[in-house]
Amino acid sequence: MTNSHVSTPVDRSSERPPEHAAISSRASRLPRPAVRQLVPYAALVALLAFFTTQSANFLTVTNILVMAQSASILMVIALGATLVVVAGSVDLSVGAVATIVGVLAAHLSQQGHTSSIWLLVLVGALCGLVNGILVAYVRLPSFLVTLGTMFIFGGIAAKITGGYFVSLNYPSLSEAVNGKPIGQIPAGLLWMVVAIAVSAFLAYRTVFGRRVYAIGGNEKVAKLAGQPVERTKVWMFVFSGLLAGFGGLMLVARAGGSSPDMGEPFLLTAIAAIVMGGTSLNGGVGGPARTIVGVVIIEVLTNGLIIIGADPYYQNIALGSVIICAVIVTIKRSEMAAIK
């Protein structure tokens, strides 16, 4: 209805453009929201169909397991950052956190302190804690805070190794990440399933997750409803750091050692996966289930292009195009949220 009368925007900071204009003209041209939500899935099905017809090796059990193993690190890191995005913030430091944990792991393994390597995920959580405190209590924009800590964590990592490749000398970590504990199932797939289960449970089934959605939907309302907004923000950054740190351990095991920029590519890919899945950068909508779709799309695309023997340079072009196409759809949705 056009006549749903809205009241009283006395808040001077939140000016809205004429809403009727935006909505009525756009709504008529775009598919319904329910249909639009399915677009990421449709894109995935289309990609699967395309690569299946192009190569007999694509849709095979072996290749699916390869893809699962390959996607696992991105999945773990992206799931951690998803809750932050749902709350309307962003964590740009995930790649640097993964790097610092990976570098420390390789470093410690060279010095023989292998027993404490698993505890390095707590370093990731600590990094998240720093982000969270700066965002929630010092009240700085998360974009700037995590941009700053991205450089700081990256710098610390480079300092530790002096910029050299350090090989990992801790077979049990390598086995836990690269091995096949159950039959042909790669360990990465299992870790991925654990990360999915934990983050989905947190997001959809806990009070904490609900608060994250409320903050993303409207922070003032969450506050007025008595929710501990600051504390929730700190915890969600800690969770993001924890998973990024774990991603770092997987990364160093996968690469067999650490280099000072190993986590870098994961930052933008993770954000791309989150947004492609349909989580709005404005916060409040989306979640882990959508990030899974985003990560799978990226993996299918990357893997598929290799399998059909496409020029590697085309990979990034294709990835970028798919991101933009997928985002067109999600952006419309988030614009609605911003305008209405």
Added chain:
Amino acid sequence: MVEVHEDLIVELQDATQTFGVVRALDGVSIKVGKGEFVGLAGENGAGKSTVLSVLSGLIRPDAGTIRLRGHEVPQRDWSFHKANLAGVFRIYQEQALLPNLSVYENMYLGHENLFSRAGTINRRRMRALARQHMEEFVGRSIDPGALVGGLSWGERQLVEIVRAFAIASLLEIRSPLILLDEPTAAMTHDDLEAFYSLLGRMRTQATFEEASFLLVSHRLDEVLRLSDRVYVMKDGRVVDEVTDTGSVDEADLHAAMVGRARAHNYYCEDRQRSSFGRESIQLRNLSVKNAFQDVSFEVHEGEIVGVGGVTGSGKSELGRALAGLSPIDSGTLGIHGHDVTNSSVGERIGKGIGYVPLDRHSEGIILYLPIDLNMTLSALRQSATTGRFILSRTKERATATQAMKRFAIRAPNCTVKPADLSGGNQQKVVMARSLVADSTVLILDHPTRGVDAGAKHEIYQLLRDLADRGVAIIMITDELPELIGLSNRIVVMRGGVVTQETLSPAGAKPSEEDIVKALV
């Protein structure tokens, strides 16, 4: 009062517009004569705003024609900007001004080309012209060079309306049509008077004596007071036309709108309680710097205390302080005997305080979070979890479904998003959140703002229900009939202090004049 104009400025004929399955306009025909002020009355969803959208070029109707000054408007070529150029201006309830630009830049937004030579804008001329129009209509109180973001809400509304005249004058259009879309919904009492006198000045101004207005408003008194003629709409149709606005009162208009007479007992005075329980909330010499000082009163179980006052009287600030949004500088606040003067918002909710804020969209409701999730937000642990940490959707849905029933919230089910609900239903969702949290003290800041007449009555009934169940209610409002009709006791504030406390028993209500005396 009524003049018959031979030359019409606009004529909408048999306009039909469907949105999905909803028929928003069903063969609507409306005429506005030159120099005429026409009102559009109707409940939410009657199609009033759609009429304005069609006239202002925002939507093209499925069928029907628009004639502007006698010429049919080519539908394909009709847009908001084209409408502007043809002298049709729409003033929004939620203003369309850019806060980061100055008043004069806003006034000529989209028409800079008329000030430019060789690609550079002659700002000095733009500013001088803006100043001239501002002084002509609103005096010197608003500096054309000031940033719009720094103006008050009322001031910005004035800017927006002067802008329509400024552009009309620039384009040399002598008979602009101004579409007013709920221009006063968010205005306070003093803003209103400034606004009405501005409209008066505009109508008598020589250059624009042919200017016409089409007003959509929930305030029926205003529609009757300002309009020469009123169309009454219901369910997408024009059901009545009032040509003699002097001989009709609000109740008549309301009856025509809803198709029935307004309940004689609009404020449910017959259900007003006369005996109350124990003291629920106690304010003792409460002060917040730069807002209010030394406010003392108490509210008992089942009692409704209305707080009135003009803007700047400190009444809304009082509500925010009671909710815990601003720190209390001195005095004490007690709930059921517990001192909560320094408690956080969450702690106060735990003690029984529920707060329904003034600005529903920015503070009251999460538009894209389903109704049930909005409702349980204040009491997640009590209403939506098993144990302390894990949500139970079954329990949450049950809680929400029950609350929806009790509050008569009209939505297909509890997973609908509030963005798709009417203002009245959204407000009920906000109120339901407090009730789900078992609030025993409810503080409402303008509970019926932006809510249509029918839903208002439902909210009044709800408040009576709550009082019957022993909830203590503090209702902050600008609307005098509501303040008087609903309250057991009225506290009037002026300049941050309480100037009057009046009993308002059923059957012996104070008159509006009694209250106004203490207001100003």
